[in-house]
Amino acid sequence: MAKQKRDAAATQSKIMQNAMELFAKKGFEGVSVDEVAAASEINKAMIFYYFKNKAGLYEAVMQGVLEAMYKEIVEADKCCQSTLGELKAFITTYASFAKRYPYFPPLFLRELSDNSAHLPELMFESMKKLFVLLSGILQKGEKEGLFKDVIPMIVHFMIIGTINLYVTTDTLRKKAENEDGLDTCGSCEIDEVSEYIYKKILLMLEVDDEKNICRS
């Protein structure tokens, strides 16, 4: 069949895609429903028809992106036999996801800055799941005598804080590099960055030698 004049699934995903970009750029309150409708070239009433209200649309967007992120990391972690491999997979997969979905970090950081005002439960559970995942890896490593002096919560923030800031400041960093000649890692690939973070986390946790690493 050719392009239909009516396609519910296509309309919904068009709305969600545009909403995601706009929410990432301007935040929940910064975006109007009319704006999303205009960007998606659909009638505004469709948003209420499919998502009930503005909050429903926001929740759908966030749920989608949070689930996709978590799923990808769990998937990547599965293929690793070693604790170090799992740690590396966690870092590199989170980083690669943040780079591939540049809408994710601003949505994530902003929601945290709001103290999860819009999505108390969803955000809370999602944050927890991610932390529990890393925390498990770190504690396992500690039991194996691999890591020393671990505070999982802080190590967690070191990883996701660094990556989120790195991705969100992309344009800012490039601007500073061009205008002021600062070395802001403007032309670093995300893989180099996550590799560097991983290497530094190993040093931080006083890992003796690099043994079995997960296949990239």
Place this chain on the structure above:
Amino acid sequence: MAKQKRDAAATQSKIMQNAMELFAKKGFEGVSVDEVAAASEINKAMIFYYFKNKAGLYEAVMQGVLEAMYKEIVEADKCCQSTLGELKAFITTYASFAKRYPYFPPLFLRELSDNSAHLPELMFESMKKLFVLLSGILQKGEKEGLFKDVIPMIVHFMIIGTINLYVTTDTLRKKAENEDGLDTCGSCEIDEVSEYIYKKILLMLEVDDEKNICRS
């Protein structure tokens, strides 16, 4: 003189204080001018009288907080003779500031998430100054043979990303600790946290021994 019925300076700072709290909680678009006026118990027109418009108020708030932060860190850095002392002062002062002004991290993170939509110049210059400061310390340390394999931009994000996330997630972390029994560093003092971060950064940069440290 007793409490005046008219006090321009007091009115202005009352407005700025309330605006700061509200902007930190809900973001620029999430706060209405009427709301700030009500919280400050002044007439809404006063805000336009003193700050021209909503953006002017926001800028005044951000400028104040960014300047205070930078000033405090530069001040703390002065008293240190050694590179390690400067690094430690940078980390602990930033952390203590973020804790003392809990409005700072959400304002900071949100503005970055917006790609500095509201304060392009101010935010850009402020970010740059802070980075240049740390970058200088790190490069000096590298020349002295103290630090190895430094990428200043990423180390910078490791420090400020971790601290900002730690402070903004305060209530979230405590909730998770109470409800789910997770160890989210819910009862950690900020000094312990910044001490831990400093120690880990030293390991990360492969510093051999801890020499002269800045007096706390």
Place this chain on the structure above:
DNA sequence: CTCCATTAACTAACTAGTTAATTGTAGCAT
């Protein structure tokens, strides 16, 4: 008496959300 500080009342534009009417299409009987 003269400014600076403050106020109430206003506007025009925008906000989320509703509603009733309309259109397209898949499925089914013929």
Place this chain on the structure above:
DNA sequence: ATGCTACAATTAACTAGTTAGTTAATGGAG
């Protein structure tokens, strides 16, 4: 195939409330 039908998808027009910002008048203090 054709026509009918029922329901899902879509629309324009609307509302009631909120928004940033203005203005002209009024207050107090030096």
